[in-house]
Amino acid sequence: MGRSVKKAEGTRLKAEGRKNKLLASLSVNIAGIQLKNPVMTASGTFGYGEEFAPYLDLNKLGAVIVKGISLKPRQGNPPPRIVETAAGMLNSIGLQNVGVEVFVEKKLPFLRKFDTKVIVNFFGDSIDEYCEVAKVLDSAEGVAGLEMNISCPNKQEGWLEFGTNPEMTSRVVGAVRKSTKLPLIVKLSPNVTDITIIAKVAQDAGADALSLINTLSGMAVDVNTRRPKLGNIIGGLSGPAIKPVALKMVWQTAKAVRLPIIGIGGIMTAADAIEFMLVGASAVQVGTANFVDPQASIKILEGIGDYFKKNKIKSVKELVGSLRV
Amino acid sequence: MIADVLYNRKILPAYYRLGIGLKKVPSFKPGQFIMLRITEQVDPLLRRPFGVYRILGSRVRGQGSRVRGQGSRVREQGIEILYKVVGKGTRLMTALKPGDKLDILGPLGNSFELSHSTGDIIMIAGGIGIAPFYLLAERLKAEGFRQRLLFGGRSKDDLPGLDDFKKLKINIKISTQDGSVGKKGLVTDLLKSELRTPNSKLQTIYACGPKGMLKEVERVAKTANAPCYVSLDNVMACGIGACLGCAVKSRAQSSELRVQRLKGLKSPLSALHSESSYKMVCKDGPVFDAWEIEWEEV
Numbered sequence: 001m002g003r004s005v006k007k008a009e010g011t012r013l014k015a016e017g018r019k020n021k022l023l024a025s026l027s028v029n030i031a032g033i034q035l036k037n038p039v040m041t042a043s044g045t046f047g048y049g050e051e052f053a054p055y056l057d058l059n060k061l062g063a064v065i066v067k068g069i070s071l072k073p074r075q076g077n078p079p080p081r082i083v084e085t086a087a088g089m090l091n092s093i094g095l096q097n098v099g100v101e102v103f104v105e106k107k108l109p110f111l112r113k114f115d116t117k118v119i120v121n122f123f124g125d126s127i128d129e130y131c132e133v134a135k136v137l138d139s140a141e142g143v144a145g146l147e148m149n150i151s152c153p154n155k156q157e158g159w160l161e162f163g164t165n166p167e168m169t170s171r172v173v174g175a176v177r178k179s180t181k182l183p184l185i186v187k188l189s190p191n192v193t194d195i196t197i198i199a200k201v202a203q204d205a206g207a208d209a210l211s212l213i214n215t216l217s218g219m220a221v222d223v224n225t226r227r228p229k230l231g232n233i234i235g236g237l238s239g240p241a242i243k244p245v246a247l248k249m250v251w252q253t254a255k256a257v258r259l260p261i262i263g264i265g266g267i268m269t270a271a272d273a274i275e276f277m278l279v280g281a282s283a284v285q286v287g288t289a290n291f292v293d294p295q296a297s298i299k300i301l302e303g304i305g306d307y308f309k310k311n312k313i314k315s316v317k318e319l320v321g322s323l324r325v
Numbered sequence: 326m327i328a329d330v331l332y333n334r335k336i337l338p339a340y341y342r343l344g345i346g347l348k349k350v351p352s353f354k355p356g357q358f359i360m361l362r363i364t365e366q367v368d369p370l371l372r373r374p375f376g377v378y379r380i381l382g383s384r385v386r387g388q389g390s391r392v393r394g395q396g397s398r399v400r401e402q403g404i405e406i407l408y409k410v411v412g413k414g415t416r417l418m419t420a421l422k423p424g425d426k427l428d429i430l431g432p433l434g435n436s437f438e439l440s441h442s443t444g445d446i447i448m449i450a451g452g453i454g455i456a457p458f459y460l461l462a463e464r465l466k467a468e469g470f471r472q473r474l475l476f477g478g479r480s481k482d483d484l485p486g487l488d489d490f491k492k493l494k495i496n497i498k499i500s501t502q503d504g505s506v507g508k509k510g511l512v513t514d515l516l517k518s519e520l521r522t523p524n525s526k527l528q529t530i531y532a533c534g535p536k537g538m539l540k541e542v543e544r545v546a547k548t549a550n551a552p553c554y555v556s557l558d559n560v561m562a563c564g565i566g567a568c569l570g571c572a573v574k575s576r577a578q579s580s581e582l583r584v585q586r587l588k589g590l591k592s593p594l595s596a597l598h599s600e601s602s603y604k605m606v607c608k609d610g611p612v613f614d615a616w617e618i619e620w621e622e623v
Binding site: 044045046047051052055067075076078079080081082083084086087088089091093096239240268288290291292293294 | 362367368369370371372428430559560561562563565566567568569570571572573574602603622
């Protein structure tokens with residue numbers, strides 16, 4: 001009996017070895033952050049991780065990107081804040097968050113318990129605010145990297161969105177770069193004439209990686225009441241409806257910069273994620289799909305594993321940018 | 326959680342009963358809800374929230390199903406929801422047939438807390454707002470509370486599930502706006518006359534229905550200084566407190582003030598308005614102390 005237990009144990013270890021080998025093939029390094037796989041959860045769609053812990057094993061994820069954090073807590077926009085549209089949804093949450101202090105004290109300790117990378121999305125109303133948040137996060141324990149949301153207005157300089165203006169993008173990314181030693185991912189807005197211009201500017205200002213796309217600006221109207229369907233009138237469109245737009249932007253940007261790219265935009269399935277990798281994304285973020293199915297990120301990850309196995313792909317690198325044109 | 330459609334019956338021109346079979350029925354408290362996904366397609370994309378109306382299989386039902394050839398009685402196990410056809414999602418739901426697969430998430434949200442129930446209970450429902458009250462009425466009955474249901478709608482076709490409540494043999498008062506059944510007028514008028522009736526006991530009000538109705542219920546309850554709890558409905562994306570989409574503005578209150586009020590003591594209203602914030606219907610609710618909500622912003 002002792003022998004059969006030993007044998008079973010040997011089989012188990014072998015199986016585990018095979019599994020680890022498979023997992024190893026999914027590992028990827030983004031901006032100096034070693035991820036066990038290329039699947040992350042997009043900011044604003046995964047709370048602070050704790051909301052999803054009852055539904056999936058956070059340890060399995062490549063990274064968790066938390067809800068965007070600002071220097072002070074933010075209340076967010078008046079309701080209605082979301083509305084469903086054809087194959088997508090509009091949101092105008094208004095960046096509601098607990099503020100960096102509460103985040104570090106109350107939310108981060110929970111995430112530290114898991115064997116996944118925590119990437120903190122953050123933003124500010126001014127360049128100084130961006131830098132201050134980055135500094136606080138820089139000294140916090142358990143933060144693997146930062147993702148900068150540059151799709152918010154510069155309240156000190158004419159309310160123009162940082163990420164829609166190359167000069168402002170350059171200044172804010174450059175200033176944050178000097179405020180933190182952490183790997184810095186810049187999340188790009190798609191609401192621009194040419195995303196590659198902003199991408200290059202962010203690269204030159206010191207970004208370590210780029211993630212794209214943020215939501216597309218949009219609105220919806222109720223014809224009976226003749227009122228906008230969102231309290232904020234306009235909002236950000238996400239979900240499967242925006243995937244073709246996002247793919248094109250990732251493809252263009254991948255050709256224009258040397259930085260690693262994280263693809264975001266309407267990823268619902270493993271095939272969607274692989275499309276992004278084929279056009280040049282080294283990793284992906286699952287967003288709106290988390291709302292539809294809290295286990296979406298894990299299912300997508302498993303599907304990517306199956307695709308790698310079926311197509312005998314040995315590394316993420318081998319797949320990234322391998323689009324045949 | 327993958328589930329089966331047991332039945333999908335039209336009970337009124339715009340209202341359906343959907344029986345959902347579950348291998349294992351989690352414990353649902355009165356007021357809790359599920360997020361339902363009826364298709365793997367991406368349009369409609371999001372799940373829809375539905376209050377749990379009844380638990381199936383908790384007792385032998387009149388028409389319990391029988392597995393042919395086995396001769397043994399098998400109870401349908403699961404939950405029942407009531408729904409009103411209002412949009413794309415609910416229109417698609419009307420086509421569901423027994424055996425179709427569903428994906429449900431739940432139980433979600435908080436519930437009606439019987440520890441908050443003081444004195445007699447008044448449940449007040451408008452139309453599909455009846456949904457969370459069947460489980461509550463069952464519980465209240467089991468625990469020996471005196472309860473009344475005030476149920477209103479536009480017409481007799483807007484009182485779904487009325488027969489179920491009649492079978493519970495509880496005190497029911499009905500109103501319709503067109504007078505097709507019950508007292509002609511608004512259900513909140515019924516509430517006003519209830520509260521005018523001399524009653525030495527404190528009455529606790531539970532309400533669910535359209536926002537206009539809930540606003541009026543809150544106003545009437547406040548005037549009568551009666552504790553009042555409302556179950557809110559809202560557009561939701563996730564149902565688990567992550568998307569922050571289903572926000573309602575709430576007044577901040579100290580717990581001390583709440584306790585005072587629950588005891589029926591008057592507290593200065595100005596103190597209740599100290600600081601406001603957004604609460605999420607899915608996680609902080611769907612049941613709220615009516616005094617907690619900034620009704621001007623609903």
